[in-house]
Amino acid sequence: MTIISELFDDAKFVVSYRKEKMKSQKLLDARAPKAGDIAPDFTLSDISGTESVTLSDFRGEKPVALVFGSYT
Amino acid sequence: MSIQEIYEQYHEDVQFLNIYIREAHPIDGWWLGRRLTRGIIKKIFPYPKASMAHYDPQTIEERRAVAGECQAALAYGVRTYVDEMDDAVNNAYAAWPTRLCLIGLDGKVVYAGGLGPYGFRPAKLQAAIESYLKRS
Numbered sequence: 001m002t003i004i005s006e007l008f009d010d011a012k013f014v015v016s017y018r019k020e021k022m023k024s025q026k027l028l029d030a031r032a033p034k035a036g037d038i039a040p041d042f043t044l045s046d047i048s049g050t051e052s053v054t055l056s057d058f059r060g061e062k063p064v065a066l067v068f069g070s071y072t
Numbered sequence: 073m074s075i076q077e078i079y080e081q082y083h084e085d086v087q088f089l090n091i092y093i094r095e096a097h098p099i100d101g102w103w104l105g106r107r108l109t110r111g112i113i114k115k116i117f118p119y120p121k122a123s124m125a126h127y128d129p130q131t132i133e134e135r136r137a138v139a140g141e142c143q144a145a146l147a148y149g150v151r152t153y154v155d156e157m158d159d160a161v162n163n164a165y166a167a168w169p170t171r172l173c174l175i176g177l178d179g180k181v182v183y184a185g186g187l188g189p190y191g192f193r194p195a196k197l198q199a200a201i202e203s204y205l206k207r208s
Binding site: 001007025036044047053061062065068 | 126
């Protein structure tokens, strides 16, 4: 496979995958909480699975910045 | 302005929660190409600092392991919490691939950032924090 065809195939895949993912993500986005909405509560564990946090525990204590992401 | 800078500036007044959700660019998902393409992407874009060396975790243990690598790499000093395999928190906030939110003392959303990566604007989060702290 030539360099050009590898790059072309990769670009096609990335574009089509993104298009498909963004379509489903936009549906979720419409339902995501907006400013003024009650933030959906959650309890999650840390990377060790031993320490957990509950969002609503911070009510009246501290505002909370949520940073959602992944490694890549 | 980076999230780390915002954390350093406001961590005494604001609780920061790093939430690891579904991997954005696993090898078996939205993979950014093979070796050649990845090399070019990494040269052009500083982000994502895509290792692109992980498969999409299939168990909570695998997800925690990748989240642990992420936490170590980010080195904010912020503890990372991991969404469960049902992606409940990710879905509730439509958070994938990245998103920023500020929640007020009353449990209401003060700032709901746009969908990342294009809507991922740390400077807007910083402005929202600054404005909120002045008001409260």
